[in-house]
Amino acid sequence: MNDDLRPRRSVLYMPAANDRALEKAKTIPADAIIFDLEDAVAPDAKPDARVAAVAAVRSGEYGSRELTIRCNGLDTAWGAADVAAAGAAGPSAVVIPKVDSVDMVNDVAALLDEAGAPSTTTIWPMIETPAAIFDVRGIAGHPRVAVLIMGTNDLAKELRSPIVPGRHPLVPHLATSLLAAREAGKVIIDGVYNDVTDADGFLAECVQGMEMGFDGKTLIHPSQVEPCNETWAPSADEIEYAGRVIDAFDEGVAAGKGVVTVDGRMIENLHVDNARRVLAVAAAIDALG
Known part of the structure; x- marks a missing residue:
């Protein structure tokens, strides 16, 4: 599957020290799992959590996830050993x-x-x-980097800004990071x-992230997975409309028409490209089973 199309709507943190x-x-129907060795694990539990995360990756028991x-960060006592152990296990990525x-x-x-x-x-920085x-443009452009993850809690702390509905203090920095990711094709x-x-607040933030252009959202609880998956999946109406856009454009080209309209809207190549992406994303989600 094209990595750009691989569904990453819901990316769920799970503490690697917790067997349950x-x-x-x-x-859990999350598209991706992050086995967490950092914030969710107490210092004395980190070595055992590392062993458990490696075993989980190697188990083959997580289906298409x-x-x-x-x-842990490279500036900690555990970071280098974490990366080495994770690398040997061969997960999709190290975060x-x-x-x-x-x-x-x-x-x-x-x-x-x-x-x-x-x-x-x-690497998912x-x-x-x-x-x-x-330095986000350089980070995004690194050939080993596939995905950027926004750490909004720590970013807000560093900026000394509150976390508020609508996240207006963070929006400029979210947008800058989005630009870097798109420039690099990541x-x-x-x-x-x-x-x-707060289900309503969570859903509102999902919609905001989707409308900004993010590919998905990191999650801290299984209850957040389903609404997140739904937000980032093309709706039945969007899939139907995309099919009509492609059909109308193909028919127009075959008939030698310079302009094609669908539902009164003029259709250009960019609209066709968007429609094809909608169908490709829908197909990739269906392929997860």
């Missing part, structure tokens, strides 16, 4: 917190190579500091929503 959570993740491991520069991505890539990680194991925002995932009891 690892078992539960096998049944994309499996990644979030390592790296607080990536401030291209140099840090290079360091992670070198550790993966030393561990014998397959070339298919990519977390963009969550002012330094990362200033996927970008929105940050988490903290209040798992």
Whole structure:
């Protein structure tokens, strides 16, 4: 599957130190799982969590879900060992917190190579500091980087800004990161929503992220998966309209027409490209089973 089309609507953090959570993740319909060794794991539990995350990746028991491991930062006592162990296990990606520069991505890539990680194991840097925002074009352009993840909680902390409905303090930095991802042809995932009891607020933030152009959202609770998947999936009406756009355009070209309209709207190549992407995304979601 084209990596750009691989569904990453719902990317769920699961604490690798929690055996029940690892078992539960096998049944949750998230597109991707991040086995977390960082924030969700106490210091004395980190070595065992690393072993559990590696075993989960190697188990073959998670179906079509994309499996990644979030390592501790390279500036911690566990980071380098996390990357080495994860690389040897060969997950889809290692998720790296607080990536401030291209140099840090290079360091992670070198550790993966030393561990014998397959070339298919990519790096998902977390963009969550002012330094990362200033170097986000370089980070996104690194050949080992496949996905950017917004770390909105830490970014808000660094900026000394509150997390408020609509996220207006963060919007400029979200947009900058989106531009960098699109320039580099990479996927970008929105940050988490903290209040798992606020379904309406969560859905509003999903819609905001989708409308901005994010490819999906990181999640902290299984209850957030289904509304997230629905938000980032083409609706039946969108799929039907996309099919009509393509059919009308093809018929117009065959008839030598210079202008084609659908529902009173003029259709150009860019609209056809958008329609084809809608159908391709829908097909990729269906292929997950």
